[in-house]
Amino acid sequence: MYDFDYAKPQSLQEAQDLVGEDKKLLAGGQTYLPTLRQRLAMPEMLIDLNAIDVLKGICEADARVSIGAMTRHAEVAASALVQKMVPGLATLAGGIGDPAVRHRGTLGGSLANNDPSACYPAAALALNATIHTSKRSLEANDFFQGLFTTALDEDEIISHVTFPAAPCAYMKFKQPASGFALAGVFVCRLEGSFRLAVTGAGQDGVFRWSQAEDALNADASFRDFKALELEPDMIEDMHADADYRRNLVQVATQRVVQALAQL
Numbered sequence: 001m002y003d004f005d006y007a008k009p010q011s012l013q014e015a016q017d018l019v020g021e022d023k024k025l026l027a028g029g030q031t032y033l034p035t036l037r038q039r040l041a042m043p044e045m046l047i048d049l050n051a052i053d054v055l056k057g058i059c060e061a062d063a064r065v066s067i068g069a070m071t072r073h074a075e076v077a078a079s080a081l082v083q084k085m086v087p088g089l090a091t092l093a094g095g096i097g098d099p100a101v102r103h104r105g106t107l108g109g110s111l112a113n114n115d116p117s118a119c120y121p122a123a124a125l126a127l128n129a130t131i132h133t134s135k136r137s138l139e140a141n142d143f144f145q146g147l148f149t150t151a152l153d154e155d156e157i158i159s160h161v162t163f164p165a166a167p168c169a170y171m172k173f174k175q176p177a178s179g180f181a182l183a184g185v186f187v188c189r190l191e192g193s194f195r196l197a198v199t200g201a202g203q204d205g206v207f208r209w210s211q212a213e214d215a216l217n218a219d220a221s222f223r224d225f226k227a228l229e230l231e232p233d234m235i236e237d238m239h240a241d242a243d244y245r246r247n248l249v250q251v252a253t254q255r256v257v258q259a260l261a262q263l
Helices: 012-018 032-037 073-078 080-085 087-094 107-113 120-127 210-218 242-261
Strands: 005-007 023-026 045-048 058-061 064-068 130-133 137-139 144-146 158-164 168-174 181-190 193-199
Touching: 012 045, 023 032, 058 080, 064 080, 064 107, 073 080, 073 087, 080 087, 087 120, 087 168, 087 181, 107 120, 107 158, 120 144, 120 158, 120 168, 120 181, 120 193, 168 242, 181 242, 193 210, 193 242
Parallel strands: 005 045, 023 045
Antiparallel strands: 058 064, 064 158, 130 137, 130 158, 168 181, 181 193
């Protein structure tokens, strides 16, 4: 570590007054604290959001589930409201990392970081969740802009995220040590149409698999996903090459679509 200023605002407005260039927000810290220890980031100030109560909690609002940005993964997984209205999201949250990560990591931190192997971006994109910030509201379709990149401005803070109620399911093949997705697929049926998002596999991060969506919307019983093309370039690393990940996406899609059919 190295010297930097530390602030722990008690309100969203106080945090908003502090943000700016070379000042970084701290949510659950599951990604950013290791980054600091390795000196891969050197902010002038660290702004800790953990004391801001308005950023926490889960409720129903206008037939949608509203989840505060500082809500922990474990709370999302255990929420009866989420399990009822967005069941795939509860499954997803319950499979993130390990118990220590699930009790510290947050929804807002995951979305803002937009790690290409994180789980929440797949749910947000498939459901076209709305990401509400201290300045505006953004649909997930417009929020994710590539590897570790989002539409957030430097002085913008995610306050909460709203998800539409929908039959949905999630399945991932995880990297055993980290729990990150080698390939994860979230599928939902929203307003009569299938939407499907993939994480952990694409070089540019989370993406919608349009060919699979088209096939399912034409025939809900479609299952031959190995016959479909996966357009994005796949990640290749020490854990899996591109062909292996492509196969994982196809298999995960078949399984998660079968799970959705049973809801």
